[in-house]
Amino acid sequence: xxxxxILEPRRRPTQERSKVKFDSLLQASRDVLLDVGFESFTCExxxxxxxxxxxxxxxxxxxxxxxxxxxxxxxxxxxQSELDKLAAELPTLDWLVLLDRLVDxxxxxxxxxxxxxxxxxxxxxxxxxxxxxxxxxxxxAARVAHVLAPLTPGTPRDRRKIMAxxxxxxxxxxxxxxxxxxxxxxxxxxxxxxxLGTYLLAAEAGxx
Numbered sequence: 001x002x003x004x005x006i007l008e009p010r011r012r013p014t015q016e017r018s019k020v021k022f023d024s025l026l027q028a029s030r031d032v033l034l035d036v037g038f039e040s041f042t043c044e045x046x047x048x049x050x051x052x053x054x055x056x057x058x059x060x061x062x063x064x065x066x067x068x069x070x071x072x073x074x075x076x077x078x079x080q081s082e083l084d085k086l087a088a089e090l091p092t093l094d095w096l097v098l099l100d101r102l103v104d105x106x107x108x109x110x111x112x113x114x115x116x117x118x119x120x121x122x123x124x125x126x127x128x129x130x131x132x133x134x135x136x137x138x139x140x141a142a143r144v145a146h147v148l149a150p151l152t153p154g155t156p157r158d159r160r161k162i163m164a165x166x167x168x169x170x171x172x173x174x175x176x177x178x179x180x181x182x183x184x185x186x187x188x189x190x191x192x193x194x195x196l197g198t199y200l201l202a203a204e205a206g207x208x
Contacts, residue, residue: 007129010058010066012060024050024052025067026067026074029041029067029068030119031115034114034118043058043061065128068122079106083144099196099200103192107178107189111179117175120172137165140168145163148160148163163200167199174192175192
């Protein structure tokens with residue numbers, strides 16, 4: 001994708017006062033998304049809940065599709081931050097331990113913040129939001145591939161890139177599955193760990 005095709009805010013604030021407004025709009029967006037769903041989601045409702053003029057919202061966001069893509073980016077940032085913390089423990093940290101701890105952290109994010117799942121489903125709604133979300137996933141996968149490099153030295157770089165993209169996409173899909181109605185979250189997380197662990201073991205074995 002070219003940068004023109006990726007949905008991004010018109011601008012991101014640099015001054016503290018604008019940052020407060022920006023964050024308030026994003027938090028209100030999460031609330032609206034949870035309360036009414038993406039189909040009934042409107043920028044007017046977001047601005048009202050944030051206590052800001054609609055013009056302020058449009059200074060930052062062209063439409064609701066840009067808003068959910070920005071929320072999706074923020075969700076990925078929280079995961080990357082935890083990944084970076086775990087990466088700082090390498091090379092003493094075994095990759096299976098890293099995987100287990102990262103999945104546990106992500107599991108708590110999805111349990112504690114139901115809007116994560118709502119955002120994920122929202123960005124699947126149109127081709128351009130899906131494409132933007134794919135870019136966000138790829139950026140996170142690039143970080144995962146970097147962390148995997150010293151842990152899977154027998155795997156070629158190109159294959160490791162694909163592995164990381166599979167790991168991220170599988171994790172997102174299973175985490176959203178784990179918080180569906182009537183789904184046992186704990187059991188789904190156990191299965192996710194099995195899937196990821198088995199996949200990585202098989203992929204590394206096949207590379208040697």
